[in-house]
Amino acid sequence: MKHTIFLLALLIFTSISNSQIIENVSSGVAQDNKSIIISYDILEAKSGQQLEITLWMSSDSGEYRQIHAKKLQGDAGLFTIAEDGDQYGKRITYLPSKDESKIRNSLIFDVRANIKDNDARSAEYVLVKGGTFMMGSTEGEIDETPVHAKTVGDFYIGKYEVTQAKYEALRGVNPAVKYGVGDNYPVYYVSWWDAVKYCNALSKSESLPVAYDETTGFLLDANGKSTNDIAEVKGYRLSTEAEWEYAAGGGQNSTMPRNDNGNVVLQKWSGAENDRTLSEHAWYSMNAAGRKRPVGTKKPNALGIFDMSGSVWEWCHDWHKGYEGNASVSDNSGGYRIYRGGSCYFPSQNCRVAYRSNGQPTIKDYDLGFRVVLTKTDQKIVD
Numbered sequence: 001m002k003h004t005i006f007l008l009a010l011l012i013f014t015s016i017s018n019s020q021i022i023e024n025v026s027s028g029v030a031q032d033n034k035s036i037i038i039s040y041d042i043l044e045a046k047s048g049q050q051l052e053i054t055l056w057m058s059s060d061s062g063e064y065r066q067i068h069a070k071k072l073q074g075d076a077g078l079f080t081i082a083e084d085g086d087q088y089g090k091r092i093t094y095l096p097s098k099d100e101s102k103i104r105n106s107l108i109f110d111v112r113a114n115i116k117d118n119d120a121r122s123a124e125y126v127l128v129k130g131g132t133f134m135m136g137s138t139e140g141e142i143d144e145t146p147v148h149a150k151t152v153g154d155f156y157i158g159k160y161e162v163t164q165a166k167y168e169a170l171r172g173v174n175p176a177v178k179y180g181v182g183d184n185y186p187v188y189y190v191s192w193w194d195a196v197k198y199c200n201a202l203s204k205s206e207s208l209p210v211a212y213d214e215t216t217g218f219l220l221d222a223n224g225k226s227t228n229d230i231a232e233v234k235g236y237r238l239s240t241e242a243e244w245e246y247a248a249g250g251g252q253n254s255t256m257p258r259n260d261n262g263n264v265v266l267q268k269w270s271g272a273e274n275d276r277t278l279s280e281h282a283w284y285s286m287n288a289a290g291r292k293r294p295v296g297t298k299k300p301n302a303l304g305i306f307d308m309s310g311s312v313w314e315w316c317h318d319w320h321k322g323y324e325g326n327a328s329v330s331d332n333s334g335g336y337r338i339y340r341g342g343s344c345y346f347p348s349q350n351c352r353v354a355y356r357s358n359g360q361p362t363i364k365d366y367d368l369g370f371r372v373v374l375t376k377t378d379q380k381i382v383d
Helices: 098-102 164-171 192-205 241-248 275-281
Strands: 014-017 022-029 036-045 050-058 072-074 077-080 085-094 108-116 125-128 131-135 148-152 155-158 313-319 337-340 356-359 373-375
Touching: 022 108, 036 050, 036 108, 050 085, 125 241, 131 241, 148 241, 155 241, 164 192, 241 313, 241 337
Parallel strands: 014 108
Antiparallel strands: 022 036, 036 085, 050 077, 050 108, 072 085, 125 155, 131 148, 155 373, 313 337, 337 356
């Protein structure tokens, strides 16, 4: 993504955009030599669209923290787009603290946009527009091959991994101990069955039909009957691994060129295509120093989803088996469930969006968690 740095005084800063509709972020010291002005553009805005613009800051490209809206002036907070088209020259003014002023030459700013779509889920979930993409990789393990076209429908996915606070609120217990404990840390030491029960509890809390038979693990339709068609599942559930890979790699917003058939080609990691930028998006073995962090403290991917590479592994719905055409991989249906994404204890190779890992659905581990999805209703999914 192209960045432009403008000079308001003698000092300039690094500025980065996370959002798919925010571009050309730049920052510098104002003429009073105290305030910092951050400039950005909004691309492809729609008339009547409500945006929540937030400013985030890091001093070392590590953890980002949100700057409270009360400390900002200008084009931050909630506002409504007046007319269709690109919106140029938006500006935010921020007065840093004394301690921040001492290190202001190392401050990194990040502008994020949250689209308010009058859907109560927009604060916690991203609506992923479905499509056909190239699933798998030739750069990893044998079970990642062959690369093949796969179609997914529209679905909502959690912006963040399920946190310890959210898990405890619905299940009455926080299973996480010793390896990073706190309300906003990802939950871990959860089995596949624990994740399924959380999904059902979440559905019940919102008066939705449950997605799982907690005895068999089968998916259920709106009438409580077993189904293999996720379009018929109306409650919260775990993602299929195809949905997971598609969302992690950026989906329709992937920055990679499409193939000759017009199919989406995903990014190698969630939010990054190379090792140089991976640390901006993921907590993994090279930067995590052997410990977990709260969710959402790295930059999101192209869809606005956080921590899909690194942090903790994430359970998926599927059993582990070979892709069609790969007879060398055993069919582990009934034995091993898929989990994806790597963790803060693993190197970049294991954090690629195409990397597949698996385990018995009863296992619990210190770096194994999950996030939830919800099928968008009123659609037919054709693969």
